[in-house]
Amino acid sequence: MEIVAILFLVIAVIFVARAIKVVPQQSAWVVERLGKYHATLVPGLNFLVPFVDRLAYRHSLKEIPLDVPSQVCITKDNTQLTVDGILYFQVTDPMRASYGASNYIVAITQLAQTTLRSVIGKMELDKTFEERNAINAAVVNALDEAALNWGVKVLRYEIKDLTPPAAILHAMQAQITAEREKRALIAASEGRRQEQINIATGEREAFIARSEGEKQAEINNAQGEAAAIVAVAEATADAIRKVAAAIREPGGEQAVQLKVAERAVDAYGQLAQKNNTMIVPGHMGEVATLIGTAMTLIGKGKPAA
Numbered sequence: 001m002e003i004v005a006i007l008f009l010v011i012a013v014i015f016v017a018r019a020i021k022v023v024p025q026q027s028a029w030v031v032e033r034l035g036k037y038h039a040t041l042v043p044g045l046n047f048l049v050p051f052v053d054r055l056a057y058r059h060s061l062k063e064i065p066l067d068v069p070s071q072v073c074i075t076k077d078n079t080q081l082t083v084d085g086i087l088y089f090q091v092t093d094p095m096r097a098s099y100g101a102s103n104y105i106v107a108i109t110q111l112a113q114t115t116l117r118s119v120i121g122k123m124e125l126d127k128t129f130e131e132r133n134a135i136n137a138a139v140v141n142a143l144d145e146a147a148l149n150w151g152v153k154v155l156r157y158e159i160k161d162l163t164p165p166a167a168i169l170h171a172m173q174a175q176i177t178a179e180r181e182k183r184a185l186i187a188a189s190e191g192r193r194q195e196q197i198n199i200a201t202g203e204r205e206a207f208i209a210r211s212e213g214e215k216q217a218e219i220n221n222a223q224g225e226a227a228a229i230v231a232v233a234e235a236t237a238d239a240i241r242k243v244a245a246a247i248r249e250p251g252g253e254q255a256v257q258l259k260v261a262e263r264a265v266d267a268y269g270q271l272a273q274k275n276n277t278m279i280v281p282g283h284m285g286e287v288a289t290l291i292g293t294a295m296t297l298i299g300k301g302k303p304a305a
Contacts, residue, residue, distance in 0.1 A: 014050075015050050018048065018050035018051065019047055019048055019049070019050045020045070020046075020047060020048075021041060021045075021046045021047070021048060021055065022044070022045055022046070023041045023042060023043045023044060023046060024043060025043045026043070026060065026061045026062050027043060027058065027059065027060055027061060028040050028041065028042070028058075028059045028061055028091070028094035029041040029046075029055055029057070029058050029059075029094075030055075030056050030057040030058075030059070030094050030095060030098045031048060031053050031054065031055060031056065032053070032054045032056040033049070033052055033053050033054075034052060035054075037056075037095060037098075037099065038053060040094050040095060041055075056098065057094070057097075057098040059091045059094045059097055059098070060091065061090065061091055061092075061094075062090070063088055063089070063090045063155060064088070064089055064090065064091075065086055065087070065088050066086065066087040066088070066089060066105065066108065066109065067084075067086055067087075068084060068085045068086060068087050068109055068112050068113060068116075068157075069084065069109070069113070070082055070083065070084030070161075071083060071084070071113050071116070071117065073116065073117045073120040073121065074117075074120075074121060075120055075121065075123060075124055075125045075128060076121065076122060076123055076124045077124045077125055079125045079164060079165075079168060080164070080165055081120060081125065081128060081162060081163070081164050082161075082162075082163040082164075083116060083120065083159060083161070083162055083163075084159075084160050084161055085112070085116070085136075085139075085157055085158055085159045085160050086157070086158050086160055087108065087109075087112055087143070087154065087156075087157050088154075088155040088156050088157070088158075089108060089143075089147070089152050089153060089154045089155060090152070090153050090155060091151060091152055091153075092151060092152065092153045093151030093152075094151065095151065096149065096150060096151025097150060097151035097152060098151075100149050100150040100151055101149075101150045104147070104150040104151070104152055107150060108143060108147060108150070108152065108154070111142070111143055111146055111147075112139060112143055112157065115138070115139050115142040115143065116135070116139055119135050119138045119139065120135065123135075125164065125168070128162060129162060132159055132162075135159060136156065136157050136158060136159060139157040140154055140155075140156055140157050143157070
């Protein structure tokens with residue numbers, strides 16, 4: 001009796017173990033009944049029919065990173081390029097993931113590699129470094145369309161490394177060095193050009209400033225000379241007016257006659273000193289005549305009474 005009881009206990013434990021299933025979060029389990037798809041178990045407590053239902057597949061619904069092995073691709077300009085990347089996907093339909101492909105991971109990996117070779121084959125070497133985002137997007141679009149039948153959603157693809165041959169790397173480095181040297185030479189020439197422009201601008205502004213100063217100085221000198229001439233003319237006119245007024249005074253004419261006679265005598269005296277020959281008037285009456293002529297001119301210049 002004890003053996004029978006133990007046997008029934010073992011059968012009960014096996015029955016419960018096969019009948020009760022606890023599915024963890026973010027997981028999906030596929031159940032077959034008599035070799036045919038029956039249901040997909042959701043997270044939580046689930047019940048099966050022992051010996052009739054079988055747990056066939058277990059899938060994780062989390063985002064899965066998949067390392068795509070590196071491969072050699074040939075660009076449009078016949079350059080070999082070693083490329084590797086990483087693919088992110090997620091199981092969205094456990095039933096299709098179980099029966100759509102024998103191994104959806106291998107299928108996605110192979111399709112990613114072939115799509116990558118096709119995309120890079122349409123680009124030149126320089127474009128492959130510049131158009132990484134376009135390459136990633138093209139791979140994702142091609143994979144996502146095919147992976148629908150496998151119950152998988154391809155989220156994104158990222159190229160990890162693009163490695164050209166050593167000779168190409170050396171040529172690219174030389175090109176980069178030459179380009180930077182060119183930029184340095186251009187920058188230096190632009191600096192010298194700007195320096196010459198600044199010097200020329202400074203000299204021009206200094207010349208303009210000097211010329212403006214000289215111009216202002218000449219204007220000031222001219223104005224000073226004009227003011228001096230006006231002052232001299234005004235003083236001379238004032239002196240003449242005073243002389244004329246003095247002549248009109250009583251005894252003024254006699255004073256003028258005396259002054260003219262003195263000047264005439266002085267003039268003859270200076271002529272005699274500058275020459276070895278003594279010069280005297282042929283007739284002494286010429287002096288009186290000279291004085292009379294001067295007085296006549298003065299008389300004509302007086303205003304009528």
